[in-house]
Amino acid sequence: xxxxxxxxxxxxxxxxxxxxxxxxxxxxxxxxxxxxxxxxxxxxxxxxxxxxxxxxxxxxxxxxxxxxxxxxxxxxxxxxxxxxxxxxxxxxxxxxxxxxxxxxxxxxxxxxxxxxxxxxxxxxxxxxxxxxxxxxxxxxxxxxxxxxxxxxxxxxxxxxxxxxxxxxxxxxxxxxxxxxxxxxxxxxxxxxxxxxxxxxxxxxxxxxxxxxxxxxxxxxxxxxxxxxxxxxxxxxxxxxxxxxxxxxxxxxxxxxxxxxxxxxxxxxxxxxxxxxxxxxxxxxxxxxxxxxxxxxxxxxxxxxxxxxxxxxxxxxxxxxxxxxxxxxxxxxxxxxxxxxxxxxxxxxxxxxxxxxxxxxxxxxxxxxxxxxxxxxxxxxxxxxxxxxxxxxxxxxxxxxxxxxxxxxxxxxxxxxxxxxxxxxxxxxxxxx
Numbered sequence: 001x002x003x004x005x006x007x008x009x010x011x012x013x014x015x016x017x018x019x020x021x022x023x024x025x026x027x028x029x030x031x032x033x034x035x036x037x038x039x040x041x042x043x044x045x046x047x048x049x050x051x052x053x054x055x056x057x058x059x060x061x062x063x064x065x066x067x068x069x070x071x072x073x074x075x076x077x078x079x080x081x082x083x084x085x086x087x088x089x090x091x092x093x094x095x096x097x098x099x100x101x102x103x104x105x106x107x108x109x110x111x112x113x114x115x116x117x118x119x120x121x122x123x124x125x126x127x128x129x130x131x132x133x134x135x136x137x138x139x140x141x142x143x144x145x146x147x148x149x150x151x152x153x154x155x156x157x158x159x160x161x162x163x164x165x166x167x168x169x170x171x172x173x174x175x176x177x178x179x180x181x182x183x184x185x186x187x188x189x190x191x192x193x194x195x196x197x198x199x200x201x202x203x204x205x206x207x208x209x210x211x212x213x214x215x216x217x218x219x220x221x222x223x224x225x226x227x228x229x230x231x232x233x234x235x236x237x238x239x240x241x242x243x244x245x246x247x248x249x250x251x252x253x254x255x256x257x258x259x260x261x262x263x264x265x266x267x268x269x270x271x272x273x274x275x276x277x278x279x280x281x282x283x284x285x286x287x288x289x290x291x292x293x294x295x296x297x298x299x300x301x302x303x304x305x306x307x308x309x310x311x312x313x314x315x316x317x318x319x320x321x322x323x324x325x326x327x328x329x330x331x332x333x334x335x336x337x338x339x340x341x342x343x344x345x346x347x348x349x350x351x352x353x354x355x356x357x358x359x360x361x362x363x364x365x366x367x368x369x370x371x372x373x374x375x376x377x378x379x380x381x382x383x384x385x386x387x388x389x390x391x392x393x394x395x396x397x398x399x400x401x402x403x404x405x406x407x408x409x410x411x412x413x414x415x416x417x418x419x420x421x422x423x424x425x426x427x428x429x430x431x432x
Contacts, residue, residue, distance in 0.1 A: 042316065042317050043290050043291045043316045043317075045282070045288045045289060045290045045291070046290055046316060048253065048254075048282070048288055048290075049253055049254050049255060049256040049257075049282070050180075050203060050205070050241050050243075050252045050253040050254065050255060050256075051149055051151075051178050051180060051203070051205050051237075051241060051252075051255055051256065052149075052256060053107070053126075053128035053149040053151070053178075054151065054178070054236075054237055054255070054256050055256050056099070056101060056107050056128055057080065057099065057107075057353075058077065058079075058080055058097040058099060058107060058109040058126060058353075058355075059097045059098065059099035059107065059109075059335075059337060059353025059354065059355055060077060060095075060097050060324075060335040060337060060353055060354070060355030061075060061077060061299075061309060061324060061326055061335045061337070061355065062075075062077040062080065062081060063099070063322060063324065063337045063339060063353050064297075064309035064310065064311065064322050064323060064324020064325070064326075064335070064337035064338075065274055065295075065297025065298070065299060065309045065310070065311040065322065065324075066295040066296065066297050066310075066311025066312050066313040066320060066321075066322045066339075067081070067276060067295045067297075067311070067313055068262060068274035068275060068276040068295040068296055068297035068311055069081040069082075069262070069274065069276065069297070070082050070211075070232040070233070070234055070260045070261060070262030070276050071213065071230040071231055071232035071262035071263050071264040071274065071276075072230065072232075072262070072264045072272070072274050072297075073085035073213065073232065074088075074089065074090075075089070075093065075095070075333075075357060076089075076093045076095035076111040076113055076122075076124075076357060077095075077097075078113075079111055079113075079122070079124045079153055079155060079174065081232075081234065081260070081262075082172075082211040082213055082232045082234045082260075082262075083155050083157060083172040083173050083174040083209045083210065083211045083234065084157045084170040084171050084172035084211040084212050084213040084232070084234070085120070085157065085170065085172070085211075085213055085232075086113050086114075086115060086120025086121060086122050086155050086156070086157045086172060087115060087118055087119060087120030087157040087158050087159040087170045087172060088115075088120070088159055088167070088168070088170050088213065088215065089113060089115050089120060090115075090362055090365070090366075091359040091360065091361065091362050092113070092114040092115065092359070092360040092361055092362070092363070093111070093112070093113050093114075093357055093358065093359060093360065094111070094112050094357070094358045094360060095109075095110070095111045095112075095355060095356065095357040095358070096108075096109070096110055096111075096355065096356050096357075097109040097110075097111075097353065097354070097355045098353065098354050098355075099351070099352075099353040099354075100351060100352045100353065101128070101351060102351070103130075104130055104131050105128065105129065105130035106128075106129065106130075107126065107127065107128045108126070108127050108129075109124060109125065109126040109127075110124065110125050111123075111124040111125075112124075113155065115362075115363070116363065118158055118159040118160075118162060118168070119156075119157075119158055120155070120156070120157045120158070120159075120170075120172065121154075121155055121156045121157070122154075122155045123152075123153065123154050123155070124152070124153040124155070125150070125151070125152055125153070126150070126151045126153070127148060127149070127150045127151075128148060128149045128150075129146045129147070129148040129149075130146065130147050130148075131144075131145075131146055131147075132144065132145050132146055132147045132182075132183050134185050134186060136186060136188060136191050137188065142185070142186040142188075142191050142193075143183060143184060143185050143186055143193055144183070145183025145184075145198075146181070146183065147181065147182055147183070148180070148181045149178060149179070149180045149181075150178065150179050150181070151176055151177070151178040152176065152177055152178075153174050153175070153176045154174065154175045154176075155172065155173070155174050156172060156173065157170055157171060157172020157173070157211075158170070158171060158172065162404060163404045163406060164404055164405055164406035164407065165216065165217055165406065166214075166215075166216045167214075167215035167216060167227050168214075168215065169212060169213075169214055170212065170213040170214075170215075171210075171211070171212050172210075172211055173208055173209060173210045173211070174208060174209040175208055176205075176206070176207050176208065176209065176237075176239075177204070177205065177206050177207075178203075178204070178205040178207075178241075179202070179203070179204055179205075180202050180203040180204075180205075180243075181198070181202050182198040182199075182201045182202050183198045184196065184197045184198040184199075185197050185198060196246035196247070199245050199246040200243075200244055200245065200246050200247040201243065201244075202243065202245060203241050203242060203243040203252045204241065204242050204243075204245070205239060205240065205241035205242075205252070205255060206239050206240065206241075207237045207238055207239025207240070207255055207257075208238050208239060209234060209235065209236045209237065209238070210234065210235050210238070211232065211233065211234030211235070212232065212233050212234075213230065213231070213232040214230065214231045214232070215227040215229070215230045216229055217229065219265075220266075221267070221268065222266075222268055222269045224269055225369075228265065228266040229263070229264070229265055229266075230262075230263065230264040230265075231262070231263050231264075232260075232261070232262050232263075232264075233259070233260070233261045233262075234259070234260050234261075235257075235258075235259050236256075236257060236258050236259075236260065237255045237256055237257045237258070238255075238257055238283070239255055240252075240254075240255065241253070241254075241255055254282050254283050254284045254285075255283070256280065257280065257281055257282070257283055258278050258279060258280040258281060258290075259278070259279045259281065260276055260277070260278045260279075261276070261277050262274060262275060262276040262277070263275050269301075270300055270301040270302075271298070271299075271300050271301075272298070272299040272300075273296075273297075273298055274296070274297040274298070274299075274311075275294070275295075275296050275297075276294065276295045276296075276297075277292065277293075277294045278292065278293045278294070278295075278315075279292050280292075280293075291315075291316070293313065293314060293315035293316070294313075294314050294315075295311060295312065295313040295314070296311060296312055297309060297310070297311030297322075298310050298311065304328075305327055305328040305329070306325070306326070306327045306328075307325065307326045307327075308323075308324070308325045308326075309322075309323070309324045309325065309326070309337070310322060310323050310324070318341075320339055320340065320341040321339070321340045322337060322338065322339045322340075323337065323338050323339075324336060324337030324338065325337075331358060331359045331360070332356065332357065332358055332359070333355075333356075333357040333359065334354075334355070334356055334357075335353075335354065335355035335356075335357070336352070336353070336354055336355075337352070337353050338351065338352050339351040339352075339353075368401050368402065369402065371401055372398045372401045372402040372405055372408075375394050375395075375397050375398045375401070376394070376395065376398050376405065376407060376408055376411075378394050379391045379392075379393075379394030379395045379398065379408070379411060380411070382394060383411065383414075383415060388415045388418055388419050389415075389419075391411065391415050392411075392412050392415045392416070395408040395409075395411045395412045395415075396408075396412070399412075
């Protein structure tokens with residue numbers, strides 16, 4: 001029955017993706033209307049930075065929510081949105097993303113991340129690539145290869161002050177290095193390849209990301225151990241780039257640096273709302289910074305193993321509308337998302353991304369948490385029956401497993417106060 005449900009949901013998901021963009025693609029008038037509606041957001045400073053692949057999303061669930069992920073960042077996608085999140089992930093994850101971008105271009109990303117208590121760390125490799133073919137004046141193929149931008153990332157983060165209600169202040173950073181590869185090309189006269197001609201236009205960038213993430217409860221309308229409100233802030237791509245290797249090394253155009261801030265709120269347990277704001281800044285010439293952009297995303301769990309996401313990104317003249325889904329099978333999570341990005345093409349299904357994530361265990365954290373709750377409940381029963389010493393002993397066992405289990409601390413204090421009060425009553429009674 002579960003397999004049948006998965007097949008039905010997957011078929012429905014593909015049907016929605018296949019039909020979502022058809023009305024738009026068949027109506028140039030609709031495209032013109034959208035462009036005119038957002039014309040005031042036209043950005044004259046767009047495209048003035050290097051290594052633009054840093055802007056291209058890796059895909060998957062975060063792409064389905066239109067990039068409203070700075071405060072969410074609860075899976076391996078955090079590398080792109082908030083480096084502080086590796087210290088709060090539930091599972092060790094190995095993830096692969098493939099994003100079909102524009103025409104023949106694509107982005108592939110491989111991520112591994114692990115958490116040990118309050119320390120998180122990980123590594124990622126992201127590659128954007130597009131076939132390159134040069135033809136000479138006679139229409140003959142002169143050279144072939146791939147234009148590519150490859151980024152390697154290392155992450156570390158730590159969760160400070162985490163407790164039972166306030167889940168901590170996570171801080172973290174990514175160190176990133178990117179290489180832009182341009183194939184060698186010919187002189188367009190003799191047809192001979194110019195040695196190191198591509199290398200002279202290739203580039204190298206070194207940069208860092210820094211982020212913070214807070215999680216706590218506020219206005220919570222349901223019962224759950226997980227917090228319902230997240231706030232995140234991150235600074236991306238702080239660094240520099242160089243080009244001209246094999247010739248004269250010079251500074252490349254500035255990197256696409258930006259600040260992102262986001263908030264996530266769970267109205268009810270299966271429904272999550274996410275809002276992000278991004279402010280790009282040109283480190284070399286602030287007056288050439290791009291305009292502010294914003295995104296809004298929604299995730300809803302239909303069942304415990306199937307969820308849908310949607311979102312909209314407002315950036316420049318044309319918005320981007322995304323739709324996606326995620327389904328769980330054993331220790332694996334599968335994501336598929338479709339983006340109707342009106343900034344690049346009006347063709348349907350122009351941007352689809354896939355993601356596969358393997359959950360490799362949590363290091364026993366869930367088992368220890370469940371044990372702590374079980375012992376706490378036993379202590380509550382002892383306390384209700386007046387067995388105060390037994391209750392204190394149980395709650396001490398809880399704190400041995402989870403030192404930040406605040407209800408156990410409060411229970412011990414209440415039990416001790418009761419014992420002291422009972423002793424005082426006995427002392428007074430002995431006087432009479």
